[in-house]
Amino acid sequence: MHTKLSRRSFLQMTGVAGIGLAAGCSSGPSSGTATWSMWSSSAAEKKVWADFGKYVEQQLKVKSIATLTPSPGYPTKLDLQLVSGTASLVTALNGTLIPTYAARGAHRPLDDLIAADPDFHLDDFYETSRKISSFNGRTYAIGFDVAPTVMYYNKDLLKKQGVPLPSRTEPMSWATFRDLAKQLTKPGEQYGFTCAPAIDDLVSWIYCAGGNVMSADAGRSTLGDPEAMQALQFVIDLFVKDQVTPPIKNLVTENSLSNFLQGNVAFMQNGPWQVVNARKATFDWDIIPFPAGAAGSTPRVSGSSFAIPSGVREGPQLDLAWKLLKTLTSTGALDIYAKAGRNNPARLSAGSAFQPPPDNLGIVRDILAGKLAGGHAFDVTTNWNQVKQLLGQDLPRTFLGQVTVADAIHGLTPRLDVLMRQHLDTVRQATARKG
Amino acid sequence: MWRRREALTAWLFILPSLIGFLIFTAGPVVAAGAISLLNWNLFSAPTWAGLHNFARLGPDPTFWAALGNTAYFTLVSVPLTILVSLVLALLLNQGLQRIAVFRSLLLLPYATITVAVAFVWIWLYIPHDGLVNAVLGWFGIDGPSWLISDTWAMPALILMSVWKSFGFGMVVFLAGLQAIPQQLYEAGRVDGTSPWNSFRHITLPMLSPALFFVIVTSVIGSFQVFDQALIMTNGGPGTRTTTLVMYIYRTGFENYDQGYAAAQSLVLFAFIVLITTTQFLFQRRLVHYDN
Numbered sequence: 001m002h003t004k005l006s007r008r009s010f011l012q013m014t015g016v017a018g019i020g021l022a023a024g025c026s027s028g029p030s031s032g033t034a035t036w037s038m039w040s041s042s043a044a045e046k047k048v049w050a051d052f053g054k055y056v057e058q059q060l061k062v063k064s065i066a067t068l069t070p071s072p073g074y075p076t077k078l079d080l081q082l083v084s085g086t087a088s089l090v091t092a093l094n095g096t097l098i099p100t101y102a103a104r105g106a107h108r109p110l111d112d113l114i115a116a117d118p119d120f121h122l123d124d125f126y127e128t129s130r131k132i133s134s135f136n137g138r139t140y141a142i143g144f145d146v147a148p149t150v151m152y153y154n155k156d157l158l159k160k161q162g163v164p165l166p167s168r169t170e171p172m173s174w175a176t177f178r179d180l181a182k183q184l185t186k187p188g189e190q191y192g193f194t195c196a197p198a199i200d201d202l203v204s205w206i207y208c209a210g211g212n213v214m215s216a217d218a219g220r221s222t223l224g225d226p227e228a229m230q231a232l233q234f235v236i237d238l239f240v241k242d243q244v245t246p247p248i249k250n251l252v253t254e255n256s257l258s259n260f261l262q263g264n265v266a267f268m269q270n271g272p273w274q275v276v277n278a279r280k281a282t283f284d285w286d287i288i289p290f291p292a293g294a295a296g297s298t299p300r301v302s303g304s305s306f307a308i309p310s311g312v313r314e315g316p317q318l319d320l321a322w323k324l325l326k327t328l329t330s331t332g333a334l335d336i337y338a339k340a341g342r343n344n345p346a347r348l349s350a351g352s353a354f355q356p357p358p359d360n361l362g363i364v365r366d367i368l369a370g371k372l373a374g375g376h377a378f379d380v381t382t383n384w385n386q387v388k389q390l391l392g393q394d395l396p397r398t399f400l401g402q403v404t405v406a407d408a409i410h411g412l413t414p415r416l417d418v419l420m421r422q423h424l425d426t427v428r429q430a431t432a433r434k435g
Numbered sequence: 436m437w438r439r440r441e442a443l444t445a446w447l448f449i450l451p452s453l454i455g456f457l458i459f460t461a462g463p464v465v466a467a468g469a470i471s472l473l474n475w476n477l478f479s480a481p482t483w484a485g486l487h488n489f490a491r492l493g494p495d496p497t498f499w500a501a502l503g504n505t506a507y508f509t510l511v512s513v514p515l516t517i518l519v520s521l522v523l524a525l526l527l528n529q530g531l532q533r534i535a536v537f538r539s540l541l542l543l544p545y546a547t548i549t550v551a552v553a554f555v556w557i558w559l560y561i562p563h564d565g566l567v568n569a570v571l572g573w574f575g576i577d578g579p580s581w582l583i584s585d586t587w588a589m590p591a592l593i594l595m596s597v598w599k600s601f602g603f604g605m606v607v608f609l610a611g612l613q614a615i616p617q618q619l620y621e622a623g624r625v626d627g628t629s630p631w632n633s634f635r636h637i638t639l640p641m642l643s644p645a646l647f648f649v650i651v652t653s654v655i656g657s658f659q660v661f662d663q664a665l666i667m668t669n670g671g672p673g674t675r676t677t678t679l680v681m682y683i684y685r686t687g688f689e690n691y692d693q694g695y696a697a698a699q700s701l702v703l704f705a706f707i708v709l710i711t712t713t714q715f716l717f718q719r720r721l722v723h724y725d726n
Contacts, residue, residue, distance in 0.1 A: 104691065250557055251672065393677075402672060
């Protein structure tokens with residue numbers, strides 16, 4: 001049956017549809033809903049967060065709504081949500097961004113909530129996770145994962161070459177590592193080592209050499225100090241001089257995991273967060289402690305956390321946010337996370353759930369507990385994005401042999417120092433606000 | 436009375452565009468002007484900065500590098516794109532067999548999203564195994580490491596960009612060519628005009644409005660280049676392919692420095708206005724309209 005639509009009816013329907021659409025766009029989740037934001041870039045990750053959602057609904061008896069965003073766009077989307085007042089009650093934060101968000105007042109300190117809650121025990125979280133989640137003496141987030149960088153190795157490749165497997169507990173020296181990488185390299189066919197040509201991977205070597213990106217008070221860049229320079233030169237030499245790494249084809253798509261998964265690379269520097277992806281390898285592999293430099297084996301320890309935005313109102317909304325945050329970081333939730341092999345959970349009581357393979361996965365917990373080798377919390381500033389961007393300009397060129405390490409650092413240091421001074425100003429302002 | 440009704444009708448037709456312009460173009464420009472005078476990280480209350488954000492542009496090497504790169508990109512990619520578009524439009528206009536098929540095929544790069552095209556070109560540019568260097572190898576040329584080379588990263592982006600965008604110009608030129616009255620060519624032939632002179636004295640002048648339109652839109656588009664550079668080189672190596680829009684995005688949304696990003700945006704806006712105005716000044720002398 002055909003119904004003739006008059007112009008007036010059409011306009012009325014359009015108007016009603018428009019109002020409905022506008023209402024749909026403007027209304028957020030109803031109050032009493034446990035909303036949380038997380039980055040998620042794969043089906044495996046989505047499955048984990050779906051299970052988290054079910055767990056939240058079981059525990060809190062409220063509806064759980066997770067906003068999942070692919071990781072590269074997550075910070076921008078979160079910013080827009082925070083500014084527009086549409087952010088979730090709880091938001092996931094990468095540890096390197098916690099000082100940035102805290103200093104800008106985007107998230108609230110949690111100390112009052114922790115102190116008022118006898119059921120919550122912060123000391124069940126690894127110390128490095130607590131450090132990563134704090135800024136200026138306050139706790140701004142609660143960790144859900146934390147882990148040191150380790151060295152993955154292709155067991156099959158080493159066995160095939162007749163090379164004895166490295167110790168599972170004793171970190172090898174840099175000299176030994178370099179010799180081994182050279183020994184295992186057959187140019188064009190097989191390579192000794194792979195890592196990302198970026199500061200995120202260089203810091204582990206810098207920490208192991210006893211250096212850092214910034215001074216203890218974060219007031220100046222220390223990349224030009226001898227320890228940091230030695231570390232930078234060592235890694236760059238592996239690329240440029242020794243040529244024990246797969247050739248860099250494109251700085252954007254260069255990916256150490258995909259290099260390693262090809263099966264022709266002996267060692268890969270990476271975190272246990274890649275275990276879930278490394279399990280796709282068609283060869284036998286395992287992990288060992290990071291090679292020890294002058295300061296020992298003290299690679300970077302990274303982590304991620306959940307935080308509550310400043311816009312969450314006091315009262316029932318904040319109560320629900322705190323309950324949700326506790327649930328998302330509870331042993332039960334982190335067991336789901338760990339069993340999926342996503343990463344090492346930030347809680348000591350959830351640690352046993354991160355199960356092999358790889359066989360030697362236990363070293364992750366031993367390193368965090370201080371029983372084996374060591375780790376160094378990833379030191380960042382309140383303007384870490386800017387520091388990272390600046391370092392991302394000229395450091396990759398050293399991996400390509402386009403500039404020397406000395407020239408790159410010499411050129412970057414004055415601008416890094418400006419950023420460090422800006423960071424100190426931000427910290428001073430935050431301290432003044434704190435009173 | 437009739438004139439008033441006609442004017443009202445005209446305004447009603449213009450109104451949707453005008454509202455869109457005011458909300459999405461004029462409004463943001465005015466807002467950027469206001470924000471450029473503030474220190475604002477999106478969350479803390481903004482503080483007055485005066486002209487400080489503009490003063491920061493002078494000693495900022497990345498800003499100048501980005502501006503230089505954008506100018507380089509525009510100066511090379513726009514003439515190349517126009518040349519390729521024009522040549523292909525002329526070929527299609529010469530009655531190339533299966534013209535609709537060719538037209539569709541040639542328009543495909545323009546119709547494809549930049550992200551997809553960029554990923555394909557990353558693969559084409561792989562130093563040893565990529566198709567570009569393989570083809571160069573047939574002629575005994577050892578191709579460079581395109582996307583990580585100081586010298587070749589920007590030309591590589593330009594090449595990809597020309598391939599991506601020539602379709603638009605080609606369609607506009609083809610429409611322009613098909614609107615040229617055939618009598619003009621016939622008169623030329625009667626006078627014994629050579630094909631080259633026919634092109635110079637009939638085709639080019641008659642095509643000049645289309646040419647002007649493509650130049651203006653291409654220059655504006657080139658000054659706003661962002662996505663392909665972000666995906667293919669992330670602005671590197673060093674700052675060799677960092678474009679102005681990429682730098683503005685990073686300043687505003689990664690470094691949370693809204694005031695400085697707004698100041699950069701206004702400078703970009705001023706450049707585009709200046710260049711477009713200059714083009715319109717030349718239009719009077721160089722563009723031929725029927726009337």
